[in-house]
Amino acid sequence: MKLVSWNVNGLRACVRKGFLEYFSHINADIFSVQEIKLHAGQLDLDLDAYESYWNYADKKGYSGTAVFTKKTPLSVQYGLNEENNHSEGRIITLEFAEFFLVNIYSPNAQRDLARLEKRLQxxxxxxxxxxxxxxxxPVILCGDLNVAHQHIDIRNAKANEGNSGFTIQERTKLTRLLESGFVDTLRYFHPETEGLYTWWSYMKTVRERNIGWRIDYFIVSERLTSKLQAAHIDAKIMGSDHCPIGLDINL
Structure with missing residues (x-):
């Protein structure tokens, strides 16, 4: 089974920049996207053989997630629970016979850390x-987690310590999740490889020089590790300030 995740930073804009060509080429079984920045009826996508599930943000042109799947889920949940449904459209959970897929777009703590408390909640x-x-x-969690976990996951680690996406609080939360029975699939296959980034600033030449952050992940329940086949980053794929990431798993 081939899974792909991509923060498209505006799906309508990404479609104009080659999204459909990549989508057709990669031929994923399940393709998750984040930061779609649209509402129902604003984009007509013709995705043969795929079912589409959308979680739109209440605010126009903001946030949102979607999942395109060849396999019909047993159930779909939008948000986290009745009391905390997240009006920003940041999470979709699809239940399949063998696993849950959770597609998320974690909130950014913001440059001045004004949303850090909300982020930690x-x-x-x-x-x-x-x-x-x-x-x-078992669970397969994918999406933009908006945190670089370790120094190896960010080009200028020392200069960014304490900044949004690289605070000790955010990083500790991800460490706790991994230590509680989950695996960062890219580091499972490439534990010490540097320069594996998924997001780059739009500032001139930053992406060309690979001055980036790894903030997009596939994380799975530990009991799925024997079924993992490959994890990769498609860093050369343009269309967003993020690149797509992939996971091949034998389910």
């Missing part, structure tokens, strides 16, 4: 959600 809610699912069947 999101992490608590997500942790509970993932473990509730994992108690029933």
């Amino acid at each position: 999101w992490e608590e809610d997500l942790f509970s959600h993932i473990h509730m699912l994992d108690s029933r069947k």
